Amino acid sequence: MYSSRSRSAPAPFYETVKQDICKKIAGGVWQPHDRIPSEAELVAQYGFSRMTINRALRELTDEGWLVRLQGVGTFVAEPKGQSALFEVRSIAEEIAARRHQHRCEVLTLERVQANAIQASALNVNESDVIFHSIMVHYENDLPVQIEDRCVNADIAVDYLTQDYRQTTPHAYLSRIAPLTEGEHIVEAVRATAQECAWLTIKEHEPCLLIRRTTWSASRIVSHARLLFPGSRYRLQGRFIS
Numbered sequence: 125m126y127s128s129r130s131r132s133a134p135a136p137f138y139e140t141v142k143q144d145i146c147k148k149i150a151g152g153v154w155q156p157h158d159r160i161p162s163e164a165e166l167v168a169q170y171g172f173s174r175m176t177i178n179r180a181l182r183e184l185t186d187e188g189w190l191v192r193l194q195g196v197g198t199f200v201a202e203p204k205g206q207s208a209l210f211e212v213r214s215i216a217e218e219i220a221a222r223r224h225q226h227r228c229e230v231l232t233l234e235r236v237q238a239n240a241i242q243a244s245a246l247n248v249n250e251s252d253v254i255f256h257s258i259m260v261h262y263e264n265d266l267p268v269q270i271e272d273r274c275v276n277a278d279i280a281v282d283y284l285t286q287d288y289r290q291t292t293p294h295a296y297l298s299r300i301a302p303l304t305e306g307e308h309i310v311e312a313v314r315a316t317a318q319e320c321a322w323l324t325i326k327e328h329e330p331c332l333l334i335r336r337t338t339w340s341a342s343r344i345v346s347h348a349r350l351l352f353p354g355s356r357y358r359l360q361g362r363f364i365s
Contacts, residue, residue: 136240137170137172137176138172138176138177138179138180138183139180139244140170141166141170141172141176141177141180142180142183142184144170145160145180145184145189145190146184146189149189149200154200155200156200156201157199157200158199158200159197159198159199160190160197160198160199160200162197162198163177163178163181166181181198185198188201188311189201213294214292214293214294214295215261215268215269215271215292215294215350216228216261216292216294216295217294219261219263219268222263224263224264225263225264225265226261226262226263227261227262227265227289228259228260228261228262228288228289228292229259229260229262230257230258230259230288230289231258231259231260231322232256232257232258233255233256233257233284233288234255234256234257234284235253235254235255235256235277235284236253236254236255236256237250237251237252237253237254238250238251238252238253238254238274242254242256242274242347245274245337245344245347246274246275246276246344246346246347247343247344248276252277253277254274254275254276254277255274255275255277255280255283255284256273256274256275257271257272257273257275257283257288257293258270258271258272258273259271259273259288259293260322260323263356266324266356267322267323267324267353268323268352268353268356268357269350269351269352269357270319270322270323270349270350270351271293271348271349271350272348272349272350272351273293273346273347273348273349274346274347274348275293275297275345275346276343276344276345276346279300279301279340279343279345280296280297280300280301280345280346282296282300283296283297293346293348297338297345297346301340301341301345302340303338303339303340303345304339304340304341304342305338305339305342306336306337306338306339307336307337307338308334308335308336309334309335310332310333310334310335311332311333312330312331312332312333312354313330313331313332313333313351314328314329314330314331315329315331315351315353319331319351323351323353325353325355329353329354329355330354331351331352331353331354332351332352332353332354332357333349333350333351333352334348334349334350334352335347335348335349335350336348336350
């Protein structure tokens, strides 16, 4: 689900619309299954272009806030169940705890200019330099996780020079920017054809997706998209009252 946070730079118009709609849903102004105003009504309400309103509604639909029915209208979605996680661990630590062998295959390790999605996730400006990596983690030679991570290059300046056969992004980032806050968003998804190939699973096999954002001293250090085959992973949380 979309998580809004204050930014130093002014938010794009479509983000302003998204944040306002999310506040209305989170605050109970609009309830699940309520029909929201039409695109034309939202254009009149916000004074933005139809293209801007359409993008906001499309992204909120993709993120699970809304359901759009062709020829009928747009409605507030029934909220998905969300599992609480109380501990941030790397996949290598989880595998080691099971006394299994971990290894990592690095598919992408690059310096790029942030696109709109990456900039929003890291709270930086679009076109700012960031680091991007894609890795597949194996447990006893069976692929169990795709890690697609964006990293704040101003904080983790040596991210690209690490040997991720010997360490993990989580271990390196925790060492140079100790975690002070974290957010997990969990949902069931279907993998793309490329992701199915990397995970050696059948097309349309359900997967578990964790979107993990971590902060250090109020700055976002990284945002990771962690994809697990549903048949090889289960989510477990523990709390003590």
